[in-house]
Amino acid sequence: MSVDERFERRSASYALTILTFINLFNYLDRWVVSSVAELIKPELRLTDTELGFVATGFVIVYMLTSPVFGSLGDRKKRPPLIALGVAIWSVATALAGFARGFFSLFSLRALVGVGEAAYGTIAPALLSDHFPRTRRGRIFSIFFAAIPIGSAAGYILGGIVGKHYGWRAAFWIAGAPGILLALLVLAVREVPRGQNDEAVEKVVVEGPWYTAYTDLLRNSPFILAVLGYAAYTFALGGLAFWMPAFLERVRKMPHDEATVTFGEIALIAGFVGTFGGGWIGDFFLKYTKQSYLWVSGIATLLAAPAAYLALRHPDRSVYLPAVFIAEILIFASTGPINSAIVNAVSPGERATAVGFSIFVMHLLGDVPSPPVIGYLSDVSSLARAILIVPIAIVLAAAIWLLAAWRGQRRDAVHA
Numbered sequence: 001m002s003v004d005e006r007f008e009r010r011s012a013s014y015a016l017t018i019l020t021f022i023n024l025f026n027y028l029d030r031w032v033v034s035s036v037a038e039l040i041k042p043e044l045r046l047t048d049t050e051l052g053f054v055a056t057g058f059v060i061v062y063m064l065t066s067p068v069f070g071s072l073g074d075r076k077k078r079p080p081l082i083a084l085g086v087a088i089w090s091v092a093t094a095l096a097g098f099a100r101g102f103f104s105l106f107s108l109r110a111l112v113g114v115g116e117a118a119y120g121t122i123a124p125a126l127l128s129d130h131f132p133r134t135r136r137g138r139i140f141s142i143f144f145a146a147i148p149i150g151s152a153a154g155y156i157l158g159g160i161v162g163k164h165y166g167w168r169a170a171f172w173i174a175g176a177p178g179i180l181l182a183l184l185v186l187a188v189r190e191v192p193r194g195q196n197d198e199a200v201e202k203v204v205v206e207g208p209w210y211t212a213y214t215d216l217l218r219n220s221p222f223i224l225a226v227l228g229y230a231a232y233t234f235a236l237g238g239l240a241f242w243m244p245a246f247l248e249r250v251r252k253m254p255h256d257e258a259t260v261t262f263g264e265i266a267l268i269a270g271f272v273g274t275f276g277g278g279w280i281g282d283f284f285l286k287y288t289k290q291s292y293l294w295v296s297g298i299a300t301l302l303a304a305p306a307a308y309l310a311l312r313h314p315d316r317s318v319y320l321p322a323v324f325i326a327e328i329l330i331f332a333s334t335g336p337i338n339s340a341i342v343n344a345v346s347p348g349e350r351a352t353a354v355g356f357s358i359f360v361m362h363l364l365g366d367v368p369s370p371p372v373i374g375y376l377s378d379v380s381s382l383a384r385a386i387l388i389v390p391i392a393i394v395l396a397a398a399i400w401l402l403a404a405w406r407g408q409r410r411d412a413v414h415a
Contacts, residue, residue: 024153031240048378056371063367067359068355070355072122078126078351125342137336138282141279162255226356242385244262250382269325297403
């Protein structure tokens with residue numbers, strides 16, 4: 001191996017390591033609010049609908065600013081943009097610990113969305129340029145394995161710190177590490193866009209910014225993948241925000257046990273599912289180009305009955321294993337579907353495509369799901385309201401399976 005090849009591998013490994021750690025704290029900061037929701041509610045006198053909007057405030061801003069950072073990510077140096085985003089969301093997370101009511105908490109959680117948009121849109125595109133196409137399922141499985149780990153850390157942090165020191169301390173601790181990560185990401189190497197794709201020519205982004213969006217709207221494989229992701233995100237966002245409260249209210253678990261239990265399940269099941277899905281997607285890629293979509297659709301379809309059982313059966317020995325199985329199957333699609341999205345577009349449009357996908361999947365996904373479930377809980381009960389989740393899971397699976405089937409037919413025609 002030449003010196004240049006060793007340098008490239010070390011640069012790629014450093015990029016994957018730092019961006020994965022940032023993704024971990026991304027989700028820790030995102031879900032710590034869910035773990036302390038039952039502590040925030042009485043002190044700030046919030047309804048379930050308002051609690052749902054606290055979660056949605058972040059997602060709305062994240063959704064609206066993602067296309068902006070996506071366009072910048074295809075035209076500017078990417079590590080400095082990521083560093084700026086990490087610094088913004090970390091400071092906003094820490095400041096949420098000083099909230100005095102719904103408006104201040106909502107505003108600070110919304111500001112977190114600005115920072116995460118800079119990271120969430122650009123990091124997958126940057127990783128795609130560091131690694132070859134045939135390894136992206138596995139690389140994204142590592143990168144997205146930070147989702148269950150970070151989410152679990154957020155639940156566990158909120159449960160333990162919230163019990164002993166209060167919900168405000170949980171926000172302060174969650175936000176602190178981000179400043180260091182913002183500095184470390186500046187050392188990530190910017191690489192040529194598309195250097196690991198089939199095209200050997202240099203990728204140059206030309207024309208008005210909106211031309212990339214017109215290309216994406218005409219790209220039916222991309223659109224179907226994103227619409228399925230939106231239904232998936234509706235389910236995952238609603239489940240992630242309301243499950244600790246569901247365990248506490250409906251299953252009568254103590255607060256710290258509910259958050260820690262769900263955090264532990266999310267950690268183990270999410271880690272196994274994310275890694276397994278990425279490796280399976282890459283394995284079947286040698287048999288079909290639609291491997292990522294088939295794996296995503298089948299795993300998600302199998303998750304629906306497990307999720308329904310977890311939410312309906314009153315026996316702890318049944319509903320906790322069902323939650324575990326559902327989480328494994330849900331997270332199995334994370335690496336494959338993100339690989340399908342970046343592979344469906346040209347290298348010069350990847351950050352824009354990720355930004356647009358974030359906009360759509362949150363607009364139709366976890367922007368409405370927490371407040372919708374909260375509203376349905378206010379007018380009926382949380383036990384009934386949360387049953388909308390399995391329905392959304394089935395819809396996501398159906399869209400991805402349709403996309404895989406159409407792609408399979410298209411590949412056969414062009415074979």
